[in-house]
Amino acid sequence: MEENPPPPGLAEHLVALLNEGRDLVQMFLTPGWRQNQVLIVLGLIALAWLLRLLTSAWVQDWTRDRDGWPKWRLRMMVQIRHRLGLFYFAAGAWVVYLVMKQVTWPSRSYLIGIAATLATAWLVIAMLSRFVQNRTLRRLLTWGAWIYATLYALEVLDNTLAFLDSLVLGVGSLSLSLLTVLKALLMIVALLILARLLTQSATRGLQGNEDMSPSMRVLAVKAVQVAVYSFVVITGIRALGFDLTGLALLSGAVGVGIGFGLQKVVSNLVSGIIILLDRSIKPGDVISLGDTFGWIDSLGARYVSVVTRDGKEYLIPNEDLITSQVVNWSYTNKFVRLDIHFGASYGDNPHKVRAVAVTAAKKVSRVLSSPNPPVCHVTGFGDSSIDYILRFWITDPSDGLTNIKGNVFLALWDAFEENGISIPFPQREVRHLNDPARAGTDSAEGG
Known part of the structure; x- marks a missing residue:
């Protein structure tokens, strides 16, 4: 033979x-x-x-x-x-x-x-x-x-x-030819291109779905991306001829080893999923966390992007949003109440001051006249003035809080000028104990 x-x-x-x-x-x-x-x-x-x-x-x-x-x-x-x-x-x-x-x-x-x-x-x-x-x-x-x-x-x-x-390359008991490697690389490149097109199409479709909340849209987009790219990775590994059973055992052993070093990363990932599921924070919300005040630009797998009024972008870890106290100015609705404290002279009628203050606040464009109109109350009698608080509502906190307060203060100033209402300031009388003129006067009075 x-x-x-x-x-x-x-x-x-x-x-x-x-x-x-x-x-x-x-x-x-x-x-x-x-x-x-x-x-x-x-x-x-x-x-x-x-x-x-x-x-x-x-x-x-x-x-x-x-x-x-x-x-x-x-x-x-x-x-x-x-x-x-x-x-x-x-x-x-x-x-x-x-x-x-x-x-x-x-x-x-x-x-x-x-x-x-x-x-x-x-x-x-x-x-x-x-x-x-x-x-x-x-x-x-x-x-x-x-x-x-x-x-x-x-x-x-x-x-x-x-x-x-x-051209054969030996990896343990596995032999890979250069042709096999090139075919696998071409397959991975083609799958990556297809995966990118699919994820972009899915993202556009999900973001345009008005029946889903913004947080659920982000969660659905992330799920599609993870599923598609995981399929690409697994297919590429199989195309190279690797046994995925052994790889699963190896990944389990390695996962236990590196899990302790990635506690924060895993915590942030889980926190991000929780945030998306409970919909406590969503893109477009205005939040305050410590000294950071801004609106949510995007939700990531590890962090949340918060853009402030001065153009700074803070990347806040998801874990901080779960464990810390967060003020969400637009959680259930976008109605936000702002308070302004001011004082007026004792010589001005408090009823007139309150009416002028409310009318002035209503003239500012961003201040709501309904359903919650501005109100003004007397809060106390101070040393130099009667103290008032002016409360008003807005629906656009993302446009800034300091600027709307400044506009209301300017409106109060103009209205008080027109109506003859004065804003007093504290006055103090200072006496020197070693003043010779004062000492002589005291002696004469004593004699």
Whole structure:
């Protein structure tokens, strides 16, 4: 019984590839129709470059005049203008190839057909790759597709794949060929692109769902992202040939070891889920936590982004929002009551002062007149003035509290000026005990 010959090794594949490369070089250098086809291709490249110089400015001006076009179509025209030379070359190569195929032997237009195929493949890949937003993924996808199309057009794909499959890397009892690794990487890149498109589409759909609360929308978006990207990771690991059973045992052992070092991280993650479920805080709410006052910009897995009126963005850990006292100014509704303390002279009628203060507050744009109109009460009789408190309501705390109080104070000032109401200030009489004039007066009174 004859034994099967052993598969070719790395050296044999290298020799085969070098021989094919040498044959290609000799084919181009040997006079005849093959060399003529190379010259025709070079002439088409020069013609395409010349046409690009002549028409690039016209295409740019024509695109700028398309006022009613959507943005995606304008971006597509910009990409076409950047690749005008490749468009001209592909069109010219296909025309020459089809004409020569009809009027002469097919072998005399073979190289021109390869050049036309390569140019078309490069164009399609370049245009489709623009849909990938991530620059690194776009470059990996573009170069990988270009290399594959080039090897396929030159009919050396099978030998290249066999060569890559002969490069084996041993990882314990597992043997991985370079071809397997490349296939897995390409699969992961394709799945990442698909996952990004799916998560973006799901995010837009969930955020536009008015039947869900803002916190539930964020939770649903996070759940979709975790599910999709977990599927990508597991699929990539399986594509490399790893046994997920052993990986589960290893992850369990490692998880116990690192769990103690990641207590805060896990606490913040769990706190974030609790915040999303109980809907105590949601994007757009105005909160106060310690000295931080601002509105919720976004809810993250580990922290909450709070933007203050001065443009600062605080990243507050989720655990702090669970364990600390948080003032949510817009938890059930956006009605917020503000208090202003002021004083008026004893010579001014308190009834008139209260009426003037209420009328002045109502004239400020952000102050509500209904259902909770401003009120003013007497709070006490001070040393220099009668003390009052003015209470009013607003519905837009995210627009600031200090500025609305300042506007109300200015309205009170103007109203008091118009109605002759004075705002007293404390006055004190200071006496020096060692004053000679005072001492003489005291002596005379005593005598």
